Amino acid sequence: MNSTEAVASSATSKSAQTRQRILDAAAEVLSRKGYAGTRLSDVAQVAGVQAPAIYYYFSSRDELVEEVMWVGANRVRLHLAEVLAALPEDTSCMDRLMVAVDAHLRFELQLSHYATASIRNAGHVPEQLRIRPAAEEALYSRLWRELFAEAQQAGEVRADLDINMFRLLLLGAMNWVVEWWNPRTRSLDELVATAQAMVRTGAGAV
Amino acid sequence: MNSTEAVASSATSKSAQTRQRILDAAAEVLSRKGYAGTRLSDVAQVAGVQAPAIYYYFSSRDELVEEVMWVGANRVRLHLAEVLAALPEDTSCMDRLMVAVDAHLRFELQLSHYATASIRNAGHVPEQLRIRPAAEEALYSRLWRELFAEAQQAGEVRADLDINMFRLLLLGAMNWVVEWWNPRTRSLDELVATAQAMVRTGAGAV
């Protein structure tokens, strides 16, 4: 095995898998219990290791938390970018917004504890842990700003609407869902449809 | 001074004032730093006492936090109820909703650190601290449910809209504002107007 192969295979080596298990466990616990309620012992238990083993992969609890937050913000952004890129060229601006709402909600509620952890704890972790995740969130915001700006320029969003504030309110509505969502009692399709209605007939030109 | 007077004046006695200062300080720090970031020493400093003095009025940090959360939820509810009760009898359902949006946002952003503390930390404090505040929040939710239900019955909200989900999304949008609001760079009037637009032309019948 040469060094190139070593690097390539390292992604699935036992070591890398353990690191991944720990990171996944941290994301799950953080999304469920929040920053204040997350013990390293909880994370270790979910990951199936003893707490000190975490220090073989992360230099501190905060570094672990920071990485979860960054991965969460990063994945949400990449997911949305991917979904938007896959749309036909002639998709209308409003339809793009609808797809974005759909993608954001389904990703945060179904696909990623990282996203949930990132959203719930963004405002609750120490300042220094927010720097790298905040950069990702800024890029994510830019995607949404562009969607709204283009929709407004195309006349598909009312010209007199403050799209910056509307965007912040909409993302807030969708982010807050993690605080009350219960997959057993609510339909995700219904949620997506309602959120889309909030935008379409809320921001759409008559 | 008889005992009745003693009780009456106790509300403004030095002792009661100190207790109030501590509670106010806790609300302020909690709203700014969140549950995880709130040290008793921070609260004490803001209140102008030493940390152990807090224990003369509250039996533990968690009891102090719980009281802040309850007061926050309680005040928001009473404020909205009051504002709604003051409206003319013939106010339309949609106008009542607009007033409610206005009241919620202005109260949480201008009038009450308690409200902000309550909103930001509801999902981040230990389970046992949520019981009493949750009861208040349930009553608050009921106010909003009634507003939406009446508006839908009156035909001022589209019949096919899932008003429960819409309400949760709307309250989420407004609650999340505390995560990004900066009074120096944004206009509160503009915010209120945008949130109202989100409801009116979003949920309103055409």
Next chain:
DNA sequence: CTGGGATTCTAACCCATATTAGATTCCACC
């Protein structure tokens, strides 16, 4: 004044949890 409860302080304590030390096990390769 002054005595005594109310209030607040200083100094200590404790305890949960993050972190480190050092021993041990695992495992790929010779």
Next chain:
DNA sequence: GGTGGAATCTAATATGGGTTAGAATCCCAG
């Protein structure tokens, strides 16, 4: 099958911050 580094464990340590003890101070009633 031995050997050396990687990975993980057990046991101990460190420390921030909530909490308690007991002394000091305040302040009003008599």
